[in-house]
Structures are given as structure tokens and as C-alpha cells.
Amino acid sequence: MSFSHPNLLWIFCDQLRYHALSCNGDLNIQTPNIDRLASEGVRCTNAYSHYPVCVPFRAGLVTGQYATSCNVPFHGDILHPEHRTIADSFRVAGYRTSYVGKWHLAGERGINLVSEAGWAGEDYWVHPDNRGGFEDWFGFNLSNNFYRTFYCHGEQVAPFELDGYQTDALTNLSLEYLNGYDSDQPWFHVLSFESPHPGTGGNPKYKGFPVPAEYEEMFEPGMIELRDNVPTDKQAQARQTLCGYYAMIANLDDNVGRILDWLDQTGQANETLVVFFSDHGDMMGSQGLWHKQVPYDESIRIPVIFRLPKVLDEGKVYAGMVSGIDIYPTCAGLCQVKVEPSVQGMDLSGAIDTTGGTERKEAYVQWIGRGRFRFGDHPYRALRTNRYTYVVGRDEVFCLLFDNYEDPYQMNNLYHQSKFSSLQETLHLRLVRALLHAGESRPDFI
Numbered sequence: 532m533s534f535s536h537p538n539l540l541w542i543f544c545d546q547l548r549y550h551a552l553s554c555n556g557d558l559n560i561q562t563p564n565i566d567r568l569a570s571e572g573v574r575c576t577n578a579y580s581h582y583p584v585c586v587p588f589r590a591g592l593v594t595g596q597y598a599t600s601c602n603v604p605f606h607g608d609i610l611h612p613e614h615r616t617i618a619d620s621f622r623v624a625g626y627r628t629s630y631v632g633k634w635h636l637a638g639e640r641g642i643n644l645v646s647e648a649g650w651a652g653e654d655y656w657v658h659p660d661n662r663g664g665f666e667d668w669f670g671f672n673l674s675n676n677f678y679r680t681f682y683c684h685g686e687q688v689a690p691f692e693l694d695g696y697q698t699d700a701l702t703n704l705s706l707e708y709l710n711g712y713d714s715d716q717p718w719f720h721v722l723s724f725e726s727p728h729p730g731t732g733g734n735p736k737y738k739g740f741p742v743p744a745e746y747e748e749m750f751e752p753g754m755i756e757l758r759d760n761v762p763t764d765k766q767a768q769a770r771q772t773l774c775g776y777y778a779m780i781a782n783l784d785d786n787v788g789r790i791l792d793w794l795d796q797t798g799q800a801n802e803t804l805v806v807f808f809s810d811h812g813d814m815m816g817s818q819g820l821w822h823k824q825v826p827y828d829e830s831i832r833i834p835v836i837f838r839l840p841k842v843l844d845e846g847k848v849y850a851g852m853v854s855g856i857d858i859y860p861t862c863a864g865l866c867q868v869k870v871e872p873s874v875q876g877m878d879l880s881g882a883i884d885t886t887g888g889t890e891r892k893e894a895y896v897q898w899i900g901r902g903r904f905r906f907g908d909h910p911y912r913a914l915r916t917n918r919y920t921y922v923v924g925r926d927e928v929f930c931l932l933f934d935n936y937e938d939p940y941q942m943n944n945l946y947h948q949s950k951f952s953s954l955q956e957t958l959h960l961r962l963v964r965a966l967l968h969a970g971e972s973r974p975d976f977i
Contacts, residue, residue, distance in 0.1 A: 536624065536866050537839060538803040539719040540794075542787060545585065545633060545728040546823065548812025549578070549832040550758070551780055559755055560777045564788030565836070568807055570846050572838025573883045578853035579894040579915050583811035583823045583830045585635045587897070588855055592810070593617050593636070593663050595859040595874035597897060597969040603636070604899040610636040610663065615871040617859040618664035621719045624868040627712070629667035631705045632682075632723030637661045637672045655681035655690045665721070669704050675725060677741040678732030696733075696743055698726045698779075702786040706793055717866075722790070727779035727813075740775025746782045750774040758829070760940040761816040769816030776815065804839040804865050808858060818941070824898065826913040826922045826929065827941055831896055837883060839865055849883045852891040852917060875969060892916070895965040900925075912977060914962045921958035922946075925976040932958070 590603035681690035856876035864880030881888015900910030911924035
């Protein structure tokens with residue numbers, strides 16, 4: 532079938548950092564299918580999470596707004612139905628919209644639901660009014676159990692259970708849906724993986740990273756090369772943890788390959804915009820820290836790849852700044868779809884294709900605080916430019932200034948060093964402007 536607008540496919544990962552792909556220079560792992568996507572499209576090398584944790588990032592992703600504007604400032608908040616999303620824009624433009632996998636915008640109860648019938652699942656139910664405008668729904672709010680995942684479909688309250696390993700099964704579900712799609716409408720489909728986010732289920736070799744056994748055997752701690760900013764006392768733990776992390780990424784990459792093969796086999800590759808991205812990264816021992824939520828590059832820098840044959844150049848590296856809130860308007864620009872007036876992200880479609888266009892000068896990162904993580908009560912605002920990282924926090928732990936050209940591992944904090952006072956003043960003004968441009972009230976610590 533041929534459409535006047537290209538199809539749109541999002542392949543959306545959870546907690547996959549920029550540095551963990553072979554196309555981005557990681558020597559510990561081979562990701563041939565994601566690398567193939569990069570070689571056939573545009574690989575963005577300066578893309579950043581606008582809020583490095585699941586819920587506020589996802590709200591910003593689908594609304595194109597900062598967390599304070601779409602009223603999802605904390606992890607565990609709900610995206611209320613009155614907010615217009617990318618699904619609304621594409622549906623108005625004539626697309627059929629569908630969603631498979633993790634949503635995590637219906638709040639976070641963190642409880643197991645058990646019925647008299649014996650089924651159990653963690654936060655599988657997402658009310659139809661809270662599905663962000665997506666029409667065909669095979670999603671769940673949150674699971675993190677990779678061998679027992681439940682999802683909801685239609686208005687049926689009782690859950691459906693995935694068969695087998697979650698990442699494989701979500702891919703199966705997407706392919707089954709897309710294979711059965713028979714319409715004159717172009718489609719916008721989201722495949723939202725929880726991988727490589729840590730989780731439960733099975734009997735994993737590397738604790739917290741369930742994955743089929745054949746992937747676990749691909750990695751051994753003694754073979755892992757660490758980033759230079761992992762302290763000596765964290766290195767053994769980091770190598771163990773990274774083995775599990777890479778095992779999940781290897782399985783993820785195979786599933787990306789299945790999707791790309793399906794597009795080829797059905798003749799839809801040339802008429803489908805594929806966007807591969809993550810919500811945030813993972814520290815994995817860098818700076819002595821774990822998980823996300825902090826403003827270091829391992830946490831905020833994300834992989835973003837766009838592929839649209841005959842429109843976007845093959846093998847292009849785009850080094851301009853990209854924020855997570857730009858993904859929606861950029862996809863809309865490439866698909867010739869009008870965005871909602873409330874969108875704060877930038878349409879970078881002209882910048883990443885051959886025509887040229889407006890570019891982003893910096894990425895603004897929010898952390899409001901009051902989270903459930905180690906640094907949850909240390910609010911900060913950050914500015915990431917092509918060269919510098921500038922962070923102002925309520926507490927000294929997040930008052931940071933890094934020259935990422937001279938110090939790519941962010942080990943030399945220039946904040947408060949007198950010879951950089953002029954640079955710091957300039958960056959502070961830029962941070963305040965970015966904050967106000969985002970529609971945010973100025974915090975008392977800025």
C-alpha cells in the first residue's frame with residue numbers, strides 16, 4: 532500500500548544510554564541491527580533527556596512539553612486526559628494510531644493486583660481515557676517482570692498475559708498487529724520496550740537483568756571495558772552489572788532486527804519513518820553512581836536515530852542538539868503533520884535532512900525533586916550545550932560545570948573556579964532564559 536504520508540514507527544527503549552551501542556563506539560557489544568538503522572538513516576550524537584526518569588520524560592515525549600508545562604513534574608504523576616498528544620495530532624492527520632508495551636503515564640501504584648481468578652500483574656491496567664489518544668491499545672502501565680507481563684486491550688478489565696520473554700513477546704504482538712493492518716490510512720505505531728531497564732523474573736545469571744540464557748553467555752565480567760569515570764571501588768560491581776545490561780541490549784537488538792526485516796519483507800521500509808530512542812540512560816557505576824536521575828551524560832545522553840529512505844540521507848551523523856521533547860514535532864515535520872499549539876519542542880526535521888533548518892542551541896534538563904531515588908530530594912536545573920554541562924542545584928552536590936571537549940568523562944568540576952567565572956555567568960544567563968522559555972517559574976535556588 533502507498534500513502535500520501537509516511538507511516539511512523541517508534542521503537543522506544545527504557546534506560547538505554549547513548550554509550551551502550553556499537554554504532555556509538557561501545558567496544559563491549561555488537562548491536563548490528565541498531566547499527567544498520569543508523570547506517571541507513573540519521574544518527575543523532577547530541578540527544579538528551581529533558582527529564583532523566585520514566586514518567587516525566589514520557590509525558591514530555593508525547594506532549595512535546597516540559598514536565599512543568601504538561602503538569603507531570605514528579606515520577607508517579609498521571610498525564611491527564613485533557614492534554615493533547617502526538618497521537619491526537621496524527622489521528623487528525625488521518626493516521627491510525629496504536630501502542631504496544633510500557634506506558635507509565637497512568638501513575639505508579641507499585642502494587643501487585645490479584646483476583647479471585649488467580650491472575651496477578653503490576654499496574655497492567657490503563658483506563659481508555661488515560662491512553663494518550665492512542666486508538667489500538669496493547670499496553671500496560673508498568674511491569675518490570677520480564678517473564679510474567681500483563682497488558683490490557685480494549686475495555687476488558689481482566690488482563691491479557693504475554694507469552695514468554697517480554698521483549699520477544701512485545702515484538703510478536705507488534706508484528707501480529709501490523710501484519711493484520713488492512714487500511715487505506717497510514718499508521719503510527721509505538722513499540723515501547725521495558726528493556727534494558729532492570730527487572731525481575733526468571734533465574735538471571737546477572738541479578739536484576741532477566742534475559743534468555745543464550746544472551747547471558749555472550750558476556751563475562753573479565754571482558755568488560757569500563758568508562759574512565761568508574762571509581763576503583765565500583766569496578767567489580769560495574770562489570771557484573773554491565774554483563775546483564777549488555778545481555779538485555781543484545782536481545783533488544785535482535786528484536787529490532789525482526790522489525791526491520793518485517794518492513795523489508797512487506798515492502799513498507801521505504802514509506803515508513805522509523806525512530807529509535809530511549810527515555811534516559813544509566814550511570815552503571817560512573818561517578819560512583821547507579822541508575823538515572825542525575826545530570827551526568829551517562830544518565831541524560833540518549834540514542835536517537837531517524838530513518839526515512841529517500842528523504843533522510845543514509846549514514847548521516849547529526850551533531851546538533853536534540854531534546855526528548857523534539858521527537859514529537861520532528862516526526863510531525865517529517866510526516867507533514869500539524870502539531871498541537873502547546874508543543875514546546877522544536878521541529879528539527881529541516882536540520883537533520885538535506886534542506887537545512889532551525890537548530891537547537893542547548894538542551895534544558897529538569898529535575899524537580901521529591902522522587903523515590905537517592906537524589907530525588909536534590910532538585911536541579913541543567914543546561915547541556917554542545918560543549919558545556921552547567922547545573923545549578925539546591926544543594927552543592929549538583930552545582931556542576933564541565934567542559935565536555937576537554938573533559939569528556941566529566942571528572943573536573945569547574946563550578947566556583949574563579950578563572951571560569953565569566954563562562955559560568957554566561958551559562959547561568961542561558962540557563963535562566965531556557966527555564967523561562969520552558970514556561971517554568973524560577974526556583975529559589977537559581
